[in-house]
Amino acid sequence: MSPQRHRLAAAVRLSLLLTALPLCAVAQEAADAASGTRTLDTVQVTGSRIKRAELETQVPVQVLTREDIDRSGFTSVAEVVQNLTASGAALNTKFNSSGNFGFPPDGGGVGAGAATVDLRHLGAKRVLVLVDGIRWVNESSASGVGSSVDLNTIPLSIIERIEVLEDGASSIYGSDAIAGVVNIITRKDVDGASVQLHYGDFGDLKGGETWGADLGWGGSSERARWFVGASYFKQKEISSLEYGPAGVPVPGTGLANGSSATPNGRFVFQDPNTGVVHNITPNTGDTDPAFDPTQTGCDRTDGFHCFTTADRFNFAPYNLLLTPSERKSVFGQVQFDFTPTFAGYVRVLYNERESANQAAPEPFFLGTDAGVYNDWAERTLVISALNPYNPMGFDLTTVGEDANLFLLGRRPVEGGPRRFEQEVKTWYASAGLNGVFDVAGKPWSWDVNVMRSESKADQTNYGSYNIRRINEALGDPAACAAISGCVPLNLFGGPGTITPDMLAWIQPVVHDRSRNTLSLVSANLTGDLFEGWAGAISFATGYEYRKYEGEYQPDALTVAGEYNGVPSGPTSGEYDVNEAYLEFYVPLMKDGWLGKSLDLSVAGRYSEYSNFGGTSTGKIGLRWQVADEFLLRGSFAEGFRAPSIGELYGTLSRFDATLVDPCNNAASTTPECVADGVPPGYEQANPQISVVTSGNIDLQPETSRSLMLGAVWSPSFADAASWSDRLDLGVTFYRHTVDGAIQALDAQTILQRCISTRDPVSCGFYERNERGQIVRFDNILGNVGTIRTDGWDFNLDWRLPEQAWGRLAFAWKTTWVTKYELVNEAGQAEPRAPGVEINNSAIPDRTSTLSANWSHGGWSAAWSARYIDGLRESCGGANGFDICDDSDGDLNHLGATTYHDVQLSWGSDAWMKDFRVTLGVNNVFGKDPPICLSCTLNGYDASTYDLPGPFWYARVGFGF
Template identity: 60%
Template structure:
């Protein structure tokens, strides 16, 4: 059953039974309340049926059923989830129209991604959720109304929740609050709340088996879920187990992802090639050489054909675009992932008014990422941030040095790029374990003739991750092996290294000395205790004054421990240091629902809601966040609602305590000549002032950027406003054209001040060249050659983020006929504005309709679903629309794939995906349902992305990889 954004389902029969006010019965009737049509205001206080009609809904802590449409909440029922054909919570939530760019299993996010400035690591294999394009760390994830632990990525201390830690099999429904809610739930709820409601009432057993694969015959996904539950006179229990196994897909298997940048050949390939690139000044002639061996590399590149005008008399020729390395086929479009989860829940009625509950979960994710063989970059233009690589010395006595003289970064060496394909690709394998234990008491009592509800909760949850990396190198050992061979002979295991002889020249003995196994670990732990109460205080002329109040204590602990090799500075890959920290918070909150009018000429009902929360953090002190709401029921069929909320987000452990680390950003130096000889974008005078010589060409598009946390960070603060209406026209109800129609329209606006982030690296580089302002240039250093060899990009409370837009949703249920029952759900989001402004007033590149940094904010996204039921048959057809985007072509401007070279921009056309499902239910045992369906049934390919860092796609906006995905499912109840 598809529910509306307000949480109100399509009409269903209902009945009311008056029984004593007890929590167990109230919880049981919650399901009936959710299935009942909206009926306006509750009955008078003291009526037993009224007290039973009180439930807790996402967006308010007061347990009153008529408050369920006070704020914009989108509910995805179990049926909605199964209709998608998806096998993870993250994939389901990322399809809603209000969702923004977030990590998922289509991000091959190890390797060059390195460490983001917030200290969270790359999150390899994880999946998060973003609402309103404000970032995953500004969305609060709850499970049954209580916080879930943040992810541990094995490369940092995350500030967002990995939804892959929660098995889809245990989910009853997902509530998505698209509004600021810090006053109700505390920090992180700036953009909204995702509340995952688990299965509690379940009688019998059910086994669900899924299998699917892409039309290319790859990317297979297998899933088996088991659910079992029951009840006795005083107890209820549920046990869920889940296994999901997803195969990976290599980038080389799809045409669009076979090159570093689509449609540009090898122009954006790597300087780190299997044969090697050597740039140095010949001390005998004083001439700068940029050369590579003539021989084929044995890794798929052809031998030198003599066409280069810079031919030499030896076995080398001048390096040119055809010599660049195509790293793209080594990447993954879809990362392999296996998830196993076990969840149990037990509820016991201690007395007619008190229930004890206990929950436990264990979930393991085993995932992997893959990148091309790791390059070894040496010399001052390497820009790795590792002194051992940037200041390398290669002895002329090295038996494999063909030049007969020393290559020294201090004198004549500029850059060496050598990619040892002999060592194989880089593999990153993650094991992530999640433990969750919760217990508590829930109860009800009468205060006079008024019913009150209370609960006490204790939660302990932990997310631990380990990542094993093979295919990387030890830069200290490389330096030893390239140095004086006499010194090398005194070091255990050291053998001279041949990086000059082309692919195949590095022997197993050489690899044994320079190639380690790297192990990184991280963990996040959350401890929580809370106490809450809700009920009516007294009667006002328009009805009872209701309230909720509570106390919550939370303690966060997190650490990241990189491999000892990395800590010592000997890792050839992305360097990092350990991170460790903790903090705690005490909070109190109160919420009031004040009825102002009831059954008056002005309104059927007018309610004011007021909420406030005070949070005391051990890291920065106290913060108070209020929220105000107005709910105006003009008539039974028309409701107007509005909210205003202040919010905040406390700095995370990674943001506060993250140590200096690095990520390799794909940047275009404005002072560099383009790959086809295009003149530099930057002013010649400014580039000269920065020490860049005329004719300089950036040797490698990946520039190492140093990041780190900041203990002086302040919390982010926000203002959120929403206003809209819900209209259920009575003239359409039970008419010839409809059984029921609901239209919901909501305007939203968010403003975040003091946003914790580092300035966009490309923006910082561009502004430095354009302005020469020390604000931007102080963190950027260049070698004598003009190349960037240092880039400092640290966290700060940076400026303001402003965004606003509209949601418009239509729910149309047609009258049942001999052809069956049809229902239409049409959800739309229009983003009117998104501005991220730096502390100095500079506009950041992320805007509406713009593709940047592997993510986008489409102006219009829309989901249109048609459901049909007739007897044992059911079917659905869903259209998902993504508006067109534009991106900067950058250095690809000179290529035909750049659609508007005069403007230097490329258009990504609008995209529509079609999903379908057909199901049939048989009378076998308690029911057997067979379903078959397809996602992207017409095989729509995603548009090519020139600015995306890997694979030529945006994996957070489009279905990756292209092509249809077909699946079958069997669901047996017994």
């Protein structure tokens, strides 16, 4: 046995021995224990396994109570946590993420319909999500094997509070807790039944109505407590046509970033008889153009004209501004006290989501410049001269030395938009035993848990095409006639010339599926060991076993290489991990010359992975209570994140990136572009360039270091004063460093770096053909380098004394990001930084939330302002756009944005128990998001900003 495995085995045996001790103690105490309700004078706060009375620990934990959640007006867990000032860009239902969004290199798929949480802008996969302290299964959206939790699988109605730890905690909870932990605590102490109905709508947009109902029933007996809940939520879609700036591909750019695959068709080819290269498109309305080879210029009379920017296709109106989502869930849990010191629980959940995404009609890109990594389109296509719809009079081919078809772009609007419909089913079941007992007069507690959960998704794709059948239908009509069902295809006549019979042959229905499964067993023991000179020395120890299983199975058509859309391969994998941890809490000083108290916490965890071997992480923290009103605290933690199944085993897939080629047009004659193989007069055929991505079995785990320093001041002069009942001020400095970060580099940056510096590493990512077109771009996942980020959190909570007119309270939270950099293995900095927008993701320098809450009798009111600092983004060398400022480095500036939310509520028990009516408006002044040039869809960053216009809502709740 290796030394690592020997240490793990010893740690596991110790943990199991310690876990067995309380079982013996309970058996001894049960005979003498009097019946009654358990009482505990200690609590467990996220960030530590040790239960103790102090709530202000070595690390900051933000607690969102049920009242905080209700006051927000949000209808999902994701909306609540994504609006924290420390949150970064993450998926939500404003992301219309299918279609050309492509497959990200982490193998997790596009996450269509899912919603995730990002802390400290380090990515959702570096945030650990717990429910009642136990891990939740990763998402499944039928497009890959996800590496983060879909918060839409957890209904908001079952939540008592949300605890957010904004600090590294791998030594406490294991892998993934690099950026922090979100621990969702479910409702347990409920008495009676309750009903809550809600409805909401966007005032300025057609669609987007939301409505739902939450039912709950709970109670208790002498020994048992239970809660059962059911939830229903429905959100309707909003078309991109409802938002003015989304009416063009990117606002302020006209059709420059539109697609060259148009309903009329674009044809770039060389006449084999004359050697002339044509770049033409049929005249609008001419469904039967007659190509004249003698007309070699742009002044044509044969039904064609030269293709220009004005001919590009505006795909934006086909997208969705808000995706539809329907969620149904049932939840139940029961806790039973076998004795006053020995209890057990069972917890189950089933959640079902139906969602959809939509994209413009799927384009055909055929020819040697297509660059779609598909032989059917690039190397084996022959559009026969005998095809009755081919007006050229000769074969258009991509085969061998006779290749003369460089690009055929056609948008088959006759087939309708692409529609991706997901059905996701998630079930979760856990059970456990827990208890308390005394050791030498010291309280100890223990728990043992088992859990299994699965998220399974099916996706049906309407509006895609079979590229093999397209080839057959474009070829020799005699060969087509020999194939049952084959009908010659017309790509030359403009809109309406692709008939229903043609569509029936080339347009299949595509089915994809995926699954993520998590199995877990854990045992924990915590208590006071003995009295030290400054107080009780406490500990926690435990063991956890986890097994991850995941698979993604695309449609057989896709696996066979016949899918015309974004290709992907199947993914399947599994691994397991055994872990043991130990944590100590040591009071160093109490009521001394240094202050009230000084406490030390130390934690360590050893993890043994079936596919990586062993690793260990540690954490140390200090809590210095200088005075009753002043606290200093700090921690240093090591972190660890194992590569996910998708990151390891994801097979080749494609992402269609919107890229600006620095060598386009006039720049083609610069020495750098000539050296890159670009001919004079080169024109980028399509702004969307296919980038191939893949998982990497050789990936190594990420490691991290986190530093946190902070202070909390609760001045005594603000306690019970005429102007203040209580005032709390807090400041925290954080720093995270992630080494061996697992991700892909930014494709646009790679392209620009190669052209500007001729860096051989960057230039090796892609390949051009003899016409200068990029036909291969590989961006395989790797341990690309180091991420460093730091910043400050500021908080203020001020509660005024109760007056005749009621009670007023204020809360202010601000996060200031002072540094964020990703340095790749070559020591080059990637473009992501504070104050920068890139790839649908922003890191504002400052985000802030200020809220005021008033209550009087049954009435309450709330107002909040959510501030997002201004941003800048590169225009990518695309000079001349109205929204770009050439005098300031070719940048687009996204102005600072503030959203105002208001709510009014009234409740009374006079009519029925817990009756309450709530009315509210989020974004009450209808602030529009700033225009974003680099954002993939709809011209704004859906992960950072609200939808345009106000959202009003109404809720009514009552119990019995």
